[in-house]
Amino acid sequence: MAVDIKNLVAAINPKIYCVPEARKEVEKIAKEKGYLAAAEKAKLIDDTYMEFDEYNDKSVAYANPFKLIGFKAPVEKHSVYYDSFGEALEPVYFWLLDALQSDPRMNRIDKIVDNFMSSPGSGQFSELGQKATKMQEEAMKLLGSANTVLKSVLNIIYDLKEFKMRLKLYDKMKSNKSEEKSSAMISLKQLWLDTVDLKRGNTAIKAMAQQYQYVTLIDAFMAIQDLKDLNKDNSKGIDLNDRVKRILQQRFGEFQDWIGESERELRKRFEIEKLYLKSQVNSIKLYARWVKPYLKAAKSLEQKAFSGGSDKEANLRSALVTSFNTSLMELVLLGRGEYKPVEDVDKGDLPPMVLTAKKRTYYPMLLAELSFRTAPERTQQGGYGFRGKVELTFTSFAFNDDEIKIFKEEVEKDDLQDLFKVIEGVTDDSLAQIQTDIDDLLGDKKEEEKKEKKEEDSNPFSALLSLFKKEEKKEEKKEEKGPKKIEPDNEIEKVMRSQSIIKARQDCKKLYDNFKKAKGMAA
Numbered sequence: 001m002a003v004d005i006k007n008l009v010a011a012i013n014p015k016i017y018c019v020p021e022a023r024k025e026v027e028k029i030a031k032e033k034g035y036l037a038a039a040e041k042a043k044l045i046d047d048t049y050m051e052f053d054e055y056n057d058k059s060v061a062y063a064n065p066f067k068l069i070g071f072k073a074p075v076e077k078h079s080v081y082y083d084s085f086g087e088a089l090e091p092v093y094f095w096l097l098d099a100l101q102s103d104p105r106m107n108r109i110d111k112i113v114d115n116f117m118s119s120p121g122s123g124q125f126s127e128l129g130q131k132a133t134k135m136q137e138e139a140m141k142l143l144g145s146a147n148t149v150l151k152s153v154l155n156i157i158y159d160l161k162e163f164k165m166r167l168k169l170y171d172k173m174k175s176n177k178s179e180e181k182s183s184a185m186i187s188l189k190q191l192w193l194d195t196v197d198l199k200r201g202n203t204a205i206k207a208m209a210q211q212y213q214y215v216t217l218i219d220a221f222m223a224i225q226d227l228k229d230l231n232k233d234n235s236k237g238i239d240l241n242d243r244v245k246r247i248l249q250q251r252f253g254e255f256q257d258w259i260g261e262s263e264r265e266l267r268k269r270f271e272i273e274k275l276y277l278k279s280q281v282n283s284i285k286l287y288a289r290w291v292k293p294y295l296k297a298a299k300s301l302e303q304k305a306f307s308g309g310s311d312k313e314a315n316l317r318s319a320l321v322t323s324f325n326t327s328l329m330e331l332v333l334l335g336r337g338e339y340k341p342v343e344d345v346d347k348g349d350l351p352p353m354v355l356t357a358k359k360r361t362y363y364p365m366l367l368a369e370l371s372f373r374t375a376p377e378r379t380q381q382g383g384y385g386f387r388g389k390v391e392l393t394f395t396s397f398a399f400n401d402d403e404i405k406i407f408k409e410e411v412e413k414d415d416l417q418d419l420f421k422v423i424e425g426v427t428d429d430s431l432a433q434i435q436t437d438i439d440d441l442l443g444d445k446k447e448e449e450k451k452e453k454k455e456e457d458s459n460p461f462s463a464l465l466s467l468f469k470k471e472e473k474k475e476e477k478k479e480e481k482g483p484k485k486i487e488p489d490n491e492i493e494k495v496m497r498s499q500s501i502i503k504a505r506q507d508c509k510k511l512y513d514n515f516k517k518a519k520g521m522a523a
Contacts, residue, residue, distance in 0.1 A: 003039040005112065005332055005367060006395055008410060010045070011038035012403050013486070016074050016497075019043045031485075035410050044395070048073035065349050070498030076396040076505035078512040082519060083389040089372055092390050093331060095518060096368055099511060105337040105364070105503070112411050113332035113369075114300070122325045124376045124384055128301050135298035139291050146287035149280055153438075156277045160441045163270045166191075170263045182225075189222055192255050205251060217244055227252060278442055327386070329372040337364045337507070339398070339500040350495070357492040360400040364504030366511065367395040392515065396508035398500035400493070402486045 010018040012035055014026040022043055030038035082092060100109045118125040169191075172184035197204045205221055208214045220240055224230065230245050230252075240248070339362045344350040374388035399407060489497055513523040 003036060005334075005369070005411075006044040007042045008035065008039040008407070009367075009397055009399075010042035011035045012399070012406055012410075014038075014042060015488075016071060017045055017397060019045050035406060039410075045075055047075050047077040065344065065495050065499055068494055068498045070398070070501030070505075071494070073505070074397060074501050076394075076508040078394045078508065080392050080512065080516060080521070081389065082392065084387070087387065089374055089386045089388060089390050092392075093370060096370070096392070096511075096515070097333065099514060100333060100335045100366070100368070103335070103337075103507065103511075105507065106335045106366070107338055108336045110334045110336075111331065112334050113330055115330040117328045118376075119324050119326045122327065122376060123378065124325075124327055132298050132301035135294045135301065139294040139298060142287050142291040142294065146284055146291070149283050149287065153277065153280045153284070156273055156280065157437050157441065160270065160273050160277065161437070163266060163273065164441070166266055167263075167270065170259075170266075173259070185225065186222060188259060189255065192258055193218075193221075196254075196258060197251065205247075208247070214244065214247075216240060217247065220244060220248055221251065224248065224252060227256075274442060277438065281438060325375050327372075327374050327376050329370075329374065329386075331370045331372075333368040333370075335366040335368070335507075336404075337366075337503070338362075339364060339496060339503060341496060341499070344499060350499075354492055354495070359490070359492050359496060360402065362398055362400050362493070362496045362500040363404060364500045364507060365397050365399055366504060366507055367393075367397070368511075369393040369395070394508050394512050396501075396504035398497055398504050400489075400497070402484075406484055406486065 011026055011030055014023045014030070018026050022041060026038045026042045029041055097109065100106050118128065169184045169187050172180045173188070175181050175184070193205060198206065201207065202211065205214075205217055209217045227249060230240070230248055341350055341354050345352055345355060369392070371391040372386065372388065373390075374386040376384040376386055379385050516523040
């Protein structure tokens with residue numbers, strides 16, 4: 001991410017986690033531009049010491065949960081440096097991961113940052129660059145194939161629209177309304193003259209009318225509705241000379257045969273083209289699914305700027321000497337537990353009314369940041385081993401349901417998310433522009449709408465339910481405008497957040513002490 005994770009925490013809830021002098025400005029930016037923009041100005045509040053032995057002592061006044069001690073000291077933060085060129089750094093990361101996963105109070109562990117930079121002269125730089133190029137080439141091949149199929153889809157849609165217009169003429173021919181039937185007949189006659197009869201050359205009806213002065217031939221062909229119209233004994237018969245009648249008898253008979261055959265072939269081809277359209281649309285979606293792993297791998301193999309702002313990045317880059325064999329890595333793990341008020345109720349710290357009160361769920365959060373400065377070494381197995389220095393920073397805080405959701409959304413707005421939008425632009429967005437035509441031609445949407453309408457018609461309360469549906473849509477549209485607003489904590493939720501903060505601080509301190517003990521440091 002371009003911003004420091006800790007500053008994003010301060011931007012999401014500045015009243016608790018941001019330094020006092022920046023709170024008003026951060027709140028204003030978050031409201032107008034969003035939380036990522038606010039995180040650039042936000043700064044996480046400094047750690048305030050809390051003695052947990054005293055807190056657990058019931059004789060101490062501030063041990064009472066309703067004193068909201070957590071708000072006075074909302075953050076626990078510890079840093080430790082581990083520098084050892086004699087042993088690999090991978091065990092440091094996996095020890096931390098195992099420690100978080102083995103904690104019974106941690107329900108979920110997410111890796112939210114994974115960045116690296118290598119010096120240009122290192123072997124790892126060139127090798128990873130080659131791998132990234134290979135992934136990019138494979139991705140571009142698949143994207144090119146997806147674009148080719150998309151062009152095919154557009155051509156099929158154009159053909160199907162033409163077929164559909166033609167089939168409407170055949171449907172009108174079977175209509176009980178004489179006006180529709182007559183109009184369709186004239187249109188089909190014109191189509192037959194232009195596409196079938198014209199291939200006769202000089203003996204075509206239009207050519208004969210122009211070259212051999214059969215001036216009544218075209219009008220007579222358009223006027224007759226049946227071969228009986230050419231019969232002299234018929235009072236409705238058309239007054240024409242015998243030569244013209246003989247030509248019309250031949251050509252109109254052919255036209256009648258053509259109507260039946262062409263309709264059958266056109267309907268058959270229309271159904272085949274529909275199936276082909278469906279397969280091509282599925283092919284585009286399949287290409288999109290295939291290309292995502294290659295693009296994700298290519299993006300992961302790219303060197304990225306480190307989070308935390310330009311100062312931190314500048315300090316890290318100073319360690320990358322061009323000719324040295326050096327790499328810098330940044331990893332961030334986020335552990336999330338769940339505060340259960342029933343435990344405090346059972347201990348007598350909270351009254352039972354807390355369990356039935358309206359409240360959101362609160363989560364003790366633990367942020368573990370690792371910054372590596374290493375010298376990659378080629379192993380016999382073909383990979384790389386890393387030795388050097390690692391800086392670990394442990395930070396604790398507490399979020400509720402709404403804050404967790406926003407935090408996830410903001411973290412996902414990184415370069416990888418923008419990369420997947422490129423895929424959506426090639427596939428999903430492109431298909432969305434022609435989705436109406438696809439639904440109309442394939443008939444899927446119409447069948448769903450008919451099914452829904454049938455279910456509503458059978459429900460005597462459908463009109464009443466539709467009123468609520470409209471209101472829900474309005475509410476959804478209203479929520480989409482601007483950054484999502486987080487409702488402030490109510491009185492019960494304040495107690496729960498305070499308790500969550502304290503439990504998060506305890507977990508943070510415990511993890512820090514355990515790490516130092518595991519590495520033989522004084523705890």
